[in-house]
Amino acid sequence: MTRSNLHITLSNGDKLQCVADSSSAPEQGYIVEHLLLPLLSFSDAKKELALITEHCTMDEQRTNAEYRYLIDLKNEHIEFYEEHYNQSKNTFKRGINLTGRYISYLKKLETETELFTKRKFRDVSNKELVKRINGLPDFKWDDEGVELHRRSLLSNGAFIYKMQGNTLIILKDEKPQ
Incomplete structure (x- = not known):
């Protein structure tokens, strides 16, 4: 214990x-x-x-x-x-x-979907990913949403976003040291 x-x-x-x-x-x-x-x-x-x-x-x-x-x-x-x-x-x-x-x-907890989206969006910045999601119709951004959540979780507070109305906004986006 x-x-x-x-x-x-x-x-x-x-x-x-x-x-x-x-x-x-x-x-x-x-x-x-x-x-x-x-x-x-x-x-x-x-x-x-x-x-x-x-x-x-x-x-x-x-x-x-x-x-x-x-x-x-x-x-x-x-x-x-x-x-x-x-x-x-x-x-x-x-x-x-x-x-x-x-x-x-x-x-180690990353799912197959998260590994797929990680590869799919590896050259897309957080800002570009949020812009892409905001340009898509509602509920048509599954892969992008999975990647955004994965990035936020692994950033350990360096990347934070929230939904405001029907729009995602970035609250914090610091580059790793």
């Missing part, structure tokens, strides 16, 4: 801390598939809090936690670190950044 201390900013800006008591290494899949991906899909603080309460021990931090997750649902960004507890000072300290393990696991 791997425990993780979670530091979460809900989509409404509220902050909370809790503990994921089981299967919290990304490679184990549970935390990514049952907590993180659903949280990133909600954009509703009440739903987020209900799911967090279901999977975590609220308002606690564990001294025996192996990992720390910084989950910013407002900016759709997740960071993953080693967690270190200093018993003499009674303090927690963030260790080595392990976010790459989380992103690697997300890439």
Whole structure:
């Protein structure tokens, strides 16, 4: 069992801390598939809090936690670190950044459709993809929509879009460092 201390900013800006008591290494899949991906899909603080309460021990931090997750649902960004507890000072300290393990696991989850759209749109920028979707009739942009979602998820907060009326708009589009 791997425990993780979670530091979460809900989509409404509220902050909370809790503990994921089981299967919290990304490679184990549970935390990514049952907590993180659903949280990133909600954009509703009440739903987020209900799911967090279901999977975590609220308002606690564990001294025996192996990992720390910084989950910013407002900016759709997740960071993953080693967690270190200093018993003499009674303090927690963030260790080595392990976010790459989380992103690697997300890439392993790619479906056949996502792999197809990744190849199909590999030379199309995010801006061009959104423009293309906005120019298509409603419900005729399945492949484009799959690719847009895949890019947003793997960007880990560097590319965020939303639907405004019947139009997609880009809220954030940062190039990877």
